[in-house]
Amino acid sequence: MTGYEPPTALPRAILDRPDMREALAAHDFGTVFRLARRHAGVSYSKIAAECDIKPERVGTLARGQGSVTTFCKIVEIADALRIPSALVGLASRPWEASESPPAPPHAGTKEIGTDVQRRNFLRATTGTLAVGFPSITRPAMGNRLGARDPQRLRARAARLRRLDHVLGGGDTYRVYLGEYQETTRLLRESSYAADTGRAMLSVLAEQAQQAGWAAFDGGREADAKGLYQESYKAATDAGDADLAGNALAFLSYQAVSGDRRAGVDIASRSCETVGPEAPSGVRALLYERKAWACAVAGLASETERALADAKEALDGTGSEPQPDWVAWVDATELQIMTGRCWAELHRPLRAVPALEAGLAQYDDSHARDKALYLSWLADAYLSAGEVEQSAAVVKHALDLSDGVASVRPHRRLSTVLRRLGEHRNVxxxxxxLGQSAP
Known part of the structure; x- marks a missing residue:
């Protein structure tokens, strides 16, 4: 691919146009095609041939009807039109000139001490996976995949998942998406036995969920939904009920901000997808997310029942193996989710003790999550009439969220700040309010 220059490659001047940049950022490829024909003279028939899209479909998109939502097709379009990966939120493509890795800190540089400095350092070193993280360099794989290859990729996904502890989705999205894209390519271009193919599809489903979570965390709602849906299909095709249930739980978590009833229905389906033989951590996670969906919908008794089911599942955790993607679900996490649910239901007498107990065990290095969870504690204090305490919690949360590439803490804290605005005489x-004003 690197030695081939497609006839549809767009000149830099066209890619630099503000209307083209806006269309690319929004994944509005109909507008991209229209601008390519108008300003670069690239015909729709050439676009169709290079992008493997039916000519009539290209014309339909250019007229503003329909959209491109699958990442495989977005990659094809980016390759055909030579759209730099950064403009459409993809990982670097093979034909792009490699960027120079960031220089390592000078030997005499002051040791990185604060959480914000550490996040900035990690952010700089994750532009390419090999820089700063030699242990997670992607393993080389041949044209024939063996039984060990899915295991190697799953172990790699587990290591990469640790980046989410300190970085927001705005920083990790392209890393996780690149993993998903590369596994998609391996499935398409390699040969393998049926069992290996199913195991690779399961890995693909896990990677899509991680990329979807980063997209959601970074404010890319449409991308997140598309990745969760693709994850559900891959998990179903692989016969992996646990990951299929988790894909639905992710979709529910996203849906509750819009159609609350739909969020509850999807969360219920996620719990029904896995059976009692599923790992206890998986069942606890799915019931937690069902509890959250019920709380947002204002269903107090259903929330309490789902939280009890999550606790029962978690209490049953013994020596059974648990998938890495549920490793973070523990008693502390359940305490925090319990407090969040009761805060959402405006029950501060239940919310505050649970949140305070859980957050006391939560290190500030997990800045994004702790800032987010503190927002519900601040909300609960407000519901209890403890205005000064709420303000102090918000101040701590704002300090933690500084520099985190995640939209979620800022959105939540903005909501609490608006509520606090009713008490501006305190x-x-x-x-x-003066400190947090833009």
């Missing part, structure tokens, strides 16, 4: 609130 000195602590006056100071906080």
């Amino acid at each position: 000195p602590a609130v006056t100071v906080l």
Whole structure:
């Protein structure tokens, strides 16, 4: 691919146009095609041939009807039109000139001490996976995949998942998406036995969920939904009920911000997808997310029942193996989710003790998550009439979220700040609002 220059390659001047940049950022490829024909003279028939799209489909898209949502097709379009990966949120493509890795810190540089400095350092070193993280360099694989290859990729996914502990989705999205794209390519271009193919599809489903989570965390809602849907299909095709259930749980988590009833229905389906033989951590996670969907929908008794089911599942965890993607689900996490649910239901007498107990065990290095969870503690304090305490919690959360590439803490804290605005005559609130003003 690197030595081939497609006839549809767009000149830099066209790619630099503001209307083209806006269309690419929005994945509005109909507008991209229209601008390519108008300003670069690239015909729709050439676009169709290079992108493997039916000519009539290209014309339909250019007229503003329909959209391109699958990542495989987005990659094909980016390759055919030579669209730099950064403009459409993809990992670097083979034909792109490799960028120079960031220079390592000078030997005399002051040791990185604060959480924000550490996040900035990690962010700089994850532009390419090999830089700063030699242990997670992608393993070389031949044209014939063996039984060990899915295991190697799953272990790699587990190591990469640790980046989510300290970086937001705005920083990790392209890393995780690149993993998903590369496994998609391996499935398409390699040969393998049926069992290996199913195992690779299961890995693909796991990678799609991680990329979808980063997209959601970074504010790419449409991309997240598409990845979750693709994950569900891959998991179903692989016969992996646990990952299929988790894909539905992710879709539910995203849906509750819009259609709350739909979120509850999807969450219920996710729990029904896995059976009692599923690992206890998986069942606990799915019931937690069902509890959250019920809380957002205002269903108090259903919330309490789902939380009880999650606790029962978690209490049953013994020596059985658990998938790495549920490793973070423990008693502390359940305490925090319990507090979040009761805060959402405006039950501060239940919310505050649970959140305070859980957050006392939560290190500040997990800045994004702790800032997010503190927002519900601040909400609960407000519901209890403890305005000054709410303001103090928000101040801590704002300090933690500084520099985190995630939209979620900022959105949540903005909501709490608006509530605090009703008490702007309280000195602590006056100071906080002044400090947080843009």
